[in-house]
Amino acid sequence: MDNISLIFLVEDNPDDELLTRRAIISSGLPIRVESAVDGPQALEILLGAAAPQGSARLTPDLIFLDLKLPRLNGLEVLSILRGRAETRLLPIIILTSSAEKSDVYHAYERGCNSYIQKPVGFERFAQSIHAACHYWLRLNQMPGQNKGTTL
Amino acid sequence: MKRLWRFWPLRITLIYFIVSALWIVFSDSILNRLTGSLAAASIWQTYKGLFFITATSALIFGLTYTVFRQKQQALKELEASRQGFSILFSNHPQPMWVYDLETARFLAVNEAAVARYGYSADEFQTMSLFDICPENEVERLKKALETPRMMLQESGIWQHQDRKGILFPVQITSHTLEFGGRSAVLVQARDVSAEVEAFQALEHTRREQADLQEIINRSPIVVIRWGNQPGWPIELVSDGISQFGYSKTELLKAGFLFIHLIHPEDQERVKQEVAYYLDHRQDEFRQEYRLLNSRGEVCWVEDLTLVRRDENGEIVYFQGILLDSTARKQSELNLRETFLALQESEERLRQYIDFLPDPTLAVDPNGKVTIWNRALEEFSGVRREEILGKDYHVYSPLFYRQAHPMLVDLALEADHKKLKQFYPGVKIEGNVLIGEVEMPDFRGGITVWAKAAPLRDAQGQLTGALEVIRDITERVKAEKELRSAREALEERVAERTRELNQANLLLKEKLQALEEMEQTIRTSELRLRGILDSSSAIIYLYNLQDQFMFINRQFETAFQVSQEDILGKTPGEVFPGYDSPLIENNARVREEACPLQFTETLALPDGMHTYLSTKFPLFDAAGKIYGVGGISADITEREQMERELKETHLRLQAAFDELEAFSYSVSHDLRAPLRRIDGFCQALVEDYQNQLDPTARHYLKRIRSGVQQMAALIDALLQLSRLNKMELNIGRVDLVRLCREIQHELMQLDPKRAVNFYHPEELIVYGDEKLLRIAMRNLMDNAWKFTVERNVAEISLSEERREGQRLICLRDNGIGFDPKYTDQLFIAFQRLHDPAQYPGSGIGLATVKRIIHRHGGMIWAEGNVNEGAAFYFTLPGKANG
Structure with a gap:
């Protein structure tokens, strides 16, 4: 628990990004948050497409992914991440306003680990975020377990 | 000389003579010399003579004995040889005999011959060769006996017969010899019947094989x-x-x-x-x-x-x-083609029957339905898939009160008694059953004309039966009326006859009567004309040349023509360019001699018009067609409307699709800003706790509560928009159970309320439980909300019957509403009460209405201000039927 966990947030709306950060930080866990504003940027950071040596590649402990993103939507980003060896095992949680059944179905089908429909009330939203962080970050730090093998 | 010397008896005699002569000559002289005395000499002389005789006697004995012994020996040998031959002859395994060459008589036969020929040895002694020779070989035998023969010769194969007359082949070997001083022939006869048989069998086999070969080759x-x-x-x-x-x-x-x-x-x-x-x-x-x-x-x-x-x-x-097998193969192929052709023709027949305008069905010999055509589907209202392969026990209740053999079944059975019993109106013509059939329990009682016949194949085998029916209820009714009209007419004719009789007597009166009659007819024609003219349909009559004989006023109005212009003209002259289609339709009516319906189009100055025309043949008294009548209705507007309806439907579908896309973005995009507002309010409260005075904090609270309301409203709107696309999952639902669960939820939200909920034990309806729950939840919410001011709220769920309909009612003792605004209750966002006092989305009842409509039911409210409200709805489905 000495390590600071890294959470990667993909969210296009700066207000939402700010509020989600707030919710994450308020969980009280030692967490650092990095973010991207659209699909291609997220992929660049996670897969290191910008730095061919691979040195700049970011390996977060948990990813929060919005579905409605400009240029490349969340489901497409999810598919690409699950298709690549380096990100295949990362825990990814869909964080979205949509409660459409088809969205839930496609997200799980493409391999997300969890699906959170953002409640309108901020307190309940923060609670959902806390619960997700506690579950996935603690799980990853159990002794004798490598990152992401819980898949 | 030398030869003589070799003959030993002569040699011995010569030697004896010489020795004896020498003895006589010299013995006396030697004696004389030795003795000298005469006395002595004579004694010696006697001794000498005795010695000579003795020696000679010994010699004679020796010779005689030798000759005797030799003769004895020769005799012995001869006997042995004779005996050997005899054994050989008589014990020889093959038949042998000796016969006299001159007389052909048997001189001796052996045992094998006796055994083979069956005659005894004694009998043979009296027989000749001719006795064992069959008649057909006598000539050959005679010739053979005459031919000089060699010592030993093979005489080939002969046929002999034994004592019983049985013929057998023998191979003869003969040997001439002296027998008893006569020239004779020793014969050995070898029986070769086995060899001959074997040979013949071989020959037979060879022939058979050749035959077989021949058969194969041919x-x-x-x-x-x-x-x-x-x-x-x-x-x-x-x-x-x-x-x-x-x-x-x-x-x-x-x-x-x-x-x-x-x-x-x-x-x-x-x-x-x-x-x-x-x-x-x-x-x-x-x-x-x-x-x-x-x-x-x-x-x-x-x-x-x-x-x-x-x-x-x-x-x-x-x-x-x-x-x-070419021919067989070919016939196989032909058979297959024939079979396919047969199948195709059967399929074609099926299609023909399917398009027959009259309801038609066919059954197989077991009465199972094989054909149920389209017209019958329409007539019975049942699809063929449900009927094919079933018998009348299954489908006759469609037409009768209970299972009842159909005419087609009776055509199969040909049972006259049954026919009388079930179809008294049906006659048998040949093997066809034909007549009128009453169906008193079908569509309120109809009469059909039915015809059924058994179907047979080329071999006369029963393959099923066919029935055609035609609804003639109208015709029967018309006939009945016609009959009574005719009876009335007959009566009138009789009356008229009487009048005529009277008129005969009174010419003047007759004339008057005639005039009256003419007047009557004219009036009647005018009346008829009046009726036709006042009809809103276009009515016209053609003669056989397709010229107009009559048109009614509507015709004149519709086409802007006058009767004088039209009569005697063909439709082509009146409506240029439409000659052939209209005349073709007339011709079809005349051909089929029955009324037909057509859709006809005409171009008029104001555009294309479509008419639905019923054309019918006109029969004269003799039953001959003398023209065609037509009744046409302008259905241009109806067609137009149908087209518009279709377009509207498409537009609606597009709107619906758009709405769907809209509701999706609503779910996502409308919520997001709300959450941000709430989030930042919260941030303000947390981060600026000390800088906010109580009023500011109160405002923030108000903002947040507004956000919650808006979120609830969005959810309700979403639910409402989704109702249309949700598929109904109809099942048995107990509304009492639903409402009790809802009541329980409401009680938990607001435990301080005192509410009495009245309900029957159960209230079963058929519908989608999920949707009905939403509807009942909204209704219960309403009742809960609007009874908040009552000390004890009373809510009741009940069931009523009104005008044969089952109504379900949820009633409360709340503040009620002004009946003036009943219609606005169910419109989204329409509120009759202060939202601050009675919070709510404003679309709850709109949602309820839509759910009930989706179930095919109706909903309305009854109530008065301060007298409570009652919501009634119907739910069709099993419970109502």
């Missing part, structure tokens, strides 16, 4: 033998191969392979099949393939192949028996 089959070498060289082939145009020599030429005879397309298959059979140790198998004859034509053959193996199991050769 039969259509071809026997062919080929070796187990690649390509199968032909080793043997029967003459039958000529039917394929090949000669034997050609095929038996070295290097000619059997595979060359097989059609190239079949070679691989034949090889594979043979390999398969050999693998499975099946040494006798049948194949069918094509051969190419010498002209290159294809012949089908059936081949029965036998595999011949030696004792080690190695294949020696294949023997095939080929039979030309």
Whole structure:
């Protein structure tokens, strides 16, 4: 628990990004948050497409992914991440306003680990975020377990 | 001299003579010299004579004895030899005899002859060769006896007969000899019947084999033998191969392979099949393939192949028996084509029947339905899929109160008694049942004209039955009316006759009566004309030349013409360019002699018009068609409306699709800003706790509560928009149970309320439980909300019957509403009460209404201000039927 966990947030709306950060930080866990504003940027950071040596590649402990993103939507980003060896095992949680059944179905089908429909009330939203962080970050730090093998 | 000397009796006699003479000459002189005295000499003389006689006697004895012994010996040998011959002769296994050459009489026979010929030895003594010779060989025997013969000769095969007269072949060997001083012949007869039989059997077998060969060569089959070498060289082939145009020599030429005879397309298959059979140790198998004859034509053959193996199991050769099966194959193909054609024609028949305008059904000999045409589907309201293969027990209740044999079943059975019982109005004409049938329990009672007949195939075998029906309820009614009209007419005619009789007497009166009659007819015609003219339909009559005989006023109005212009003209003259379609329709009506319906189009100055025309033949008193009548209705507007309706439907569909896309973005995009507002309010409260005064904090609280309301509203709107696309999952639902669960939820939210909920034990309806729950939740919410001011709220769920309809009612004792605004209750966002006092989305009742409508029911409210409200709804479905 000495390590600071890294959470990667993909969210296009700066207000939402700010509020989600707030919710994450308020969980009280030692967490650092990095973010991207659209699909291609997220992929660049996670897969290191910008730095061919691979040195700049970011390996977060948990990813929060919005579905409605400009240029490349969340489901497409999810598919690409699950298709690549380096990100295949990362825990990814869909964080979205949509409660459409088809969205839930496609997200799980493409391999997300969890699906959170953002409640309108901020307190309940923060609670959902806390619960997700506690579950996935603690799980990853159990002794004798490598990152992401819980898949 | 020398020869004489060799003859030993003469030699002995000579030696005796010389010795004796010497003895006589010299013995006395020697004696004299020795003795000297005479006395002594005479004594010696006596001794000398005695000695001589003794010596001579001894000599004679010796000689005689020798001769005697020799003779004795010769006699003994002779006897032995005679005896040996006799044994050989009599014990010889083959029959032997000796016969006299001159008389052909038997002189001696052996035991084998006695045994073979059945005569005793004594009997043989009295017989001749001719007694054992059959008649047909007598001449040959005579000739043979006369021919000079050699010492030993083979006389070939003769036929002899034994005592019983049985003939048998013998091989004769003869030997001439002296017998008892006569020249005789010793004969050995060897019985060769076994050899002859064997020979004959051999000959027979050989002939049979030749016959068999002949049969094979003359039969259509071809026997062919080929070796187990690649390509199968032909080793043997029967003459039958000529039917394929090949000669034997050609095929038996070295290097000619059997595979060359097989059609190239079949070679691989034949090889594979043979390999398969050999693998499975099946040494006798049948194949069918094509051969190419010498002209290159294809012949089908059936081949029965036998595999011949030696004792080690190695294949020696294949023997095939080929039979030309081209003709059979051809007939197989023909049969198949015939079968397909038959099937096609049956299918075509089925299609014809399907398009018959009259309801038609057919059954198989067991009464199971095989055809149920489209017209019958329409007539009965039941699809053929549900009926095919069923018998009348299943489908007759469609038409009658209970299972009841159909006419078609009676056509199968040909049971007159049953027919009388079930169909008193039906007659039998030949094998066709025809007549009127009443169906008192079908569509409120109808009469049909029905015709049924058994179906038979070419062999007269019953294959089923067919029934055609036609609804003639209207016609029967019309006929009934006509009959009574005719009766009335007859009565009138009788009356008129009486009048005429009277008129005969009074000419003046008659004339008057005639005038009156004419007047009546004119009036009647005018009346008829009046009726036709006042009809809103376009009515017209054509004669046989398709010229207008009559048109009504509507015709004049519709087409802006006058009667004088039209009568006597053809439709082509009135409506240029439409001559042929209109006249064709008339011709069809005349041909079919029954009313037909057409859709006819005409171009009028104001555009294209469409008419639905019923055209009917006009019959004169003799039943001959003298024209065609028509009644047309302008359906242009109706068509137009149908088109518009279709367009509207498409527009609606598009709008619906748009709405769906809209509701999706609502779910996502409307919520997001709300959450941000709430989030930042929270941030303000947390981060600026100390800088906010109580009023500011209160405002923030108000903002947040507004956000919550808006979120609830969005959810409700979403739910409402989704109702239309949700699929209904109809099942049995107990509304009481639903409402009690909802009540429980409401109580938990607001435990301080005192609410009495009245309900029956259960209230079963049929509907989608999920949707009904939403509806009841909204209704209960309402009742809960608007009774908040009552000390004890009373809510009741009940069931009522009004005008035969089952109504479900949820009633409360709340603040009620002004009946003036009843219609606005169910419109989204329409509120009759202060939202601050009675919070809510404003679309709850709109949602309820939509759910009830989706179930095909209706909903309305009854109530008065401060007198509570009652919401009624109906739910069709099983419970109502």
